[in-house]
Ligand SMILES: Nc1ncnc2c1ncn2[C@@H]1O[C@H](COP(=O)(O)OP(=O)(O)OP(=O)(O)O)[C@@H](O)[C@H]1O
């Protein structure tokens with residue numbers, strides 16, 4: 001069958017080779033953009049590539065990356081989670097309240113140790129995540145609306161906890177036995193900041209789940225065709241619930257990290273973080289329609305956003321221009337995504353024909 | 362065969378007094394359906410009779426309002442598809458539900474992934490078993506290809522492979538051959554025979570009567586949600602089936618009234634070659650140097666096996682696919698290739714093969730779906746449009762309680778008719794139809810043929826593909842046979858024969874079989 005094109009012209013071979021290259025470049029575009037930015041900034045600002053600065057940079061990136069990794073699963077199912085920023089803010093406030101105000105039973109105020117504070121904070125955030133999941137998976141509310149609602153609910157709750165005030169001095173006091181909280185965001189392990197380790201660990205887990213486990217397959221399947229997934233016997237509601245809860249877990253970590261880094265909890269923390277997270281996911285090539293994308297892409301996307309933000313600050317670009325540039329980068333990235341899809345449709349058949357021919361010979 | 366020796370075949374599954382109501386519509390009205398162990402249980406009925414609804418209930422995808430299911434005499438409750446899978450019922454749905462973003466092997470194991478260490482997906486074993494299941498169906502594919510890139514027929518094979526691999530006791534096939542051509546269907550029948558020998562119970566639904574008569578052991582006929590007839594193989598005849606289904610005797614087929622086309626050539630295609638497509642052996646055989654012309658009022662059939670390039674050819678004519686080389690002209694005017702609007706402007710309309718993916722707007726109503734194509738017209742007012750749409754709905758016997766209901770509430774065959782109605786709404790001069798009667802029942806088919814012949818007599822040129830030889834013979838003035846992307850034969854109406862078509866469509870047996878086997882499943886070497 002493969003003998004039917006005896007005179008495959010030379011130009012065609014060349015075309016195939018260049019098509020392959022273009023496709024490869026497009027697929028690796030997120031990482032290319034990242035490299036390009038790194039080269040650009042280190043050329044323009046010599047202090048950019050210093051160990052100290054990179055340490056600060058990765059700390060910034062970790063915040064976006066944690067949220068983006070959680071968001072990836074939600075988006076892969078075809079949903080969206082707008083509430084992560086608010087959940088992070090709420091998490092910080094819960095931790096702040098527990099550390100500075102304590103819990104009172106029968107008129108006696110108890111100050112729980114830091115480990116318990118962290119656990120309780122995470123539980124509080126998971127509840128919001130579970131609410132998201134319940135609204136979307138069981139009550140059938142559109143994810144955009146459901147999480148928009150919880151965005152306001154969580155933010156309002158954060159404000160209510162302190163009446164809009166900041167909880168300062170989260171360092172704790174030795175007499176109350178609750179010191180050590182700032183270490184959550186400020187400590188180092190092997191010269192690497194703890195939040196960065198958290199990012200790495202969470203990413204590793206998320207990557208394994210997404211690519212190696214049935215749960216990951218189910219997430220992709222639901223995003224591809226929810227009805228088909230249900231008919232294939234996949235527990236659609238449970239899987240969706242799990243994605244929202246996981247996203248809230250990531251947001252809780254972010255809230256704790258920020259509170260620990262500042263040693264203070266402010267109710268407005270995390271405003272518009274969700275947009276950064278979504279941008280990172282989209283930059284990483286995950287489709288907002290669901291079913292396509294990867295956790296690795298989101299991590300790279302988070303790095304692009306972080307590097308861009310820090311680099312522009314270093315170059316002294318005005319804050320307003322920074323916002324514009326970030327927007328342009330997102331729009332271009334999504335444009336490239338479309339281009340890739342279109343090119344793949346055109347090029348892939350071409351490549352497959354060649355591949356099968358090679359297979360024969 | 363052994364029918365006589367088994368007087369009391371055992372009932373394995375019984376649906377008792379099942380009633381299912383939809384808003385404003387009773388789909389099943391106290392239906393009792395018995396499924397006999399180790400036999401092919403055939404369910405027949407017109408479009409909208411309630412066959413698929415009953416199957417969805419048996420597969421746990423839908424719950425009956427009333428009635429019980431008895432498995433080997435014990436009542437079972439099915440709340441979800443996985444419950445049915447757990448008791449050994451697997452199904453191939455009529456509306457194919459592939460996860461288009463996943464690989465073939467991931468599709469075959471979706472929702473029941475094989476695990477290593479109870480945690481990680483065992484991709485290798487999944488790939489192996491998928492490959493084996495597809496080979497069993499004699500349709501080897503590269504299982505790491507994304508399912509969305511497969512043709513409809515290949516997706517159907519994938520779904521059948523999925524159901525087969527589950528190794529269930531009861532296998533439900535709801536129109537499994539509607540997108541398959543004769544040779545693929547033949548492979549499926551062999552598999553069914555094997556399964557039967559292994560004691561698997563099969564429930565089979567199809568509108569192709571010859572298949573039913575060939576396969577079936579038990580026949581149950583549904584009409585408007587009621588059982589109106591049951592028979593064993595010995596008593597079932599074509600006439601009985603048709604009479605039971607529609608409640609009237611089968612009318613004589615009117616094939617004589619075909620007008621002959623005029624001399625004027627409307628569509629000319631010369632040297633059409635497409636860049637390769639993926640998914641099956643078609644990867645090596647896109648459309649190659651195809652030339653033909655169609656005259657005014659002519660009905661041209663394009664016959665070929667799955668992957669012969671039929672769909673690709675029609676899609677290219679309609680401007681949906683880029684063309685590598687060649688010229689398409691309508692009434693002497695060259696069409697800009699790969700441009701849908703230009704094809705439409707020239708009056709060329711495509712009725713796509715996959716109504717779910719390419720055809721219908723599932724959220725919109727039946728009327729809106731029909732009217733959609735005519736929206737841009739200058740001359741029709743809305744009322745007129747609606748009136749014409751309703752006329753078409755009546756003419757095509759679309760069994761709709763209300764044309765304002767979403768189109769997805771219709772049965773599969775009726776959705777197909779909606780698609781046809783839409784294509785007729787825009788008054789094309791060349792109608793390209795890909796499997797025009799997929800899933801349409803026998804009497805409605807005859808009706809549709811009549812309408813198409815009438816339109817042809819008025820000057821409409823039609824190019825259609827069909828995987829059914831009977832349909833090709835009934836409708837076409839002239840038949841082109843495609844084989845691996847090339848025209849391998851041309852028959853005038855009076856030269857048509859089953860054997861001739863079949864021989865021309867099959868690639869020379871040795872070459873094909875050899876190449877198919879030689880090709881490693883992985884594709885790359
Ligand atoms: N979701 C739904 N909402 C409302 N009505 C429905 C729905 N699904 C099916 N129906 C109706 O139930 C009836 C039976 O449909 P069903 O799909 O079972 O028919 P069928 O026998 O499989 O027909 P076909 O041969 O065309 O596939 C039809 O009248 C259809 O309109």
Ligand SMILES: [Mg+2]
Pocket residue numbers: 412413414455535772773774
């Ligand atoms: Mg049906």
